[in-house]
Amino acid sequence: MAHAGWCARRVIVVRAFFKRLRGLIGGKSDECADDVFLFPKCSSVHTFFMTHALDIVFADKEGRVLLSLEEVPPCRIVWCRGASFVLERFSRKPGSG
Structure with a gap:
């Protein structure tokens, strides 16, 4: 997370299939504003x-950032070849929610 310039109140590691599928769906940006979700073995x-x-x-297995995206809107699929894990959070930009 430091390589991405992020800090978090808590990091939630998501391993179970259905929890991975759900991710932040249904989460409230004000309640989860300081949470970061980590999806291991994910690209x-x-x-x-x-x-x-x-x-x-x-990021790759050493934690190096391969791709950083801000304000990814709903109804998108994004991927990165070579990624070993993904970090997600609600966008911090004004007007992104």
């Missing part, structure tokens, strides 16, 4: 059914 994510934009970081 793609979707933003279907989201109500807020997301910030997404793809």
Whole structure:
């Protein structure tokens, strides 16, 4: 997270299939504003059914940032070849939710 310039109140590691599929769907940006979700063994994510934009970081197994995206809107699929894990959070930009 430091390589991405992020800090978090808590990091939630998501391993179970259905929890991975759900991700931040249904989460409230004000309640989860300081939470970061970590998806291990992951190189793609979707933003279907989201109500807020997301910030997404793809990193390799050493934690090096391969791709950092801000304000990814709902109804998108994003991926990064070579990524070992993904970090997600609600976008911090004004007007992104």
